[in-house]
Amino acid sequence: MARVIVDVMLKPEILDPQGQAIARALPRLGFSGVSDVRQGKRFEVELDGPADEAALSDVRKMAETLLANTVIEDFTIHVES
Amino acid sequence: MARVIVDVMLKPEILDPQGQAIARALPRLGFSGVSDVRQGKRFEVELDGPADEAALSDVRKMAETLLANTVIEDFTIHVES
Known part of the structure; x- marks a missing residue:
């Protein structure tokens, strides 16, 4: 049983x-020092078996x-340890 | 300039x-071996300065x-290297 993370960003x-x-919105809310924010999705995929090459x-x-x-x-995949 | 990642999951x-x-949907689409999927959000926050303790x-x-x-x-924060 392993957990694989898929991050999807524009x-x-x-x-x-x-x-x-x-x-x-950040400056209005009192936060400074942030030049950019991008929002994406994160998927946690639970595998029945190990995160071997075939599964990945x-x-x-x-x-x-x-x-x-x-x-x-774009997406990136990594195995959560 | 540093990038901090905020992962938000239910x-x-x-x-x-x-x-x-x-x-x-996965079995219907020919994928087996997945026991669970959870979807969350990922934010990439670009800082003007370094990701020091105050910024974090x-x-x-x-x-x-x-x-x-x-x-x-729940959320987790980490600095992207």
Whole structure:
């Protein structure tokens, strides 16, 4: 049993209105020193078995087809220890 | 200039219908071996200065008041290297 994390973020060239709204709200709320905020998604995928190469390849396919829209989003995969 | 990551996930005892929908869709799409999926949010916060203790304390306050609903969500903060 292993947990694999898939982080999905908008590609850098894609505008992120949610992140911008947060970044713009911060000074109003008394927070300074933040130049940018980007918001994305995080998926925790619990595997029945170990996070071996076959399982990670499956998770990669899953991310490409289901979790991320690869036209506008990038994803990274890592095993949580 | 440093980047701090804030991961926000529903607390374990809170139902996650989005994650469940994904987990249930997987077998239909030909993926097996996944026992659970949980979906959360990931924020990339770009700081003007270094990620020192004061800045991280600010980000923690930001997460508590703005990025996470601490009644139903947990968050973790880490500096991206």
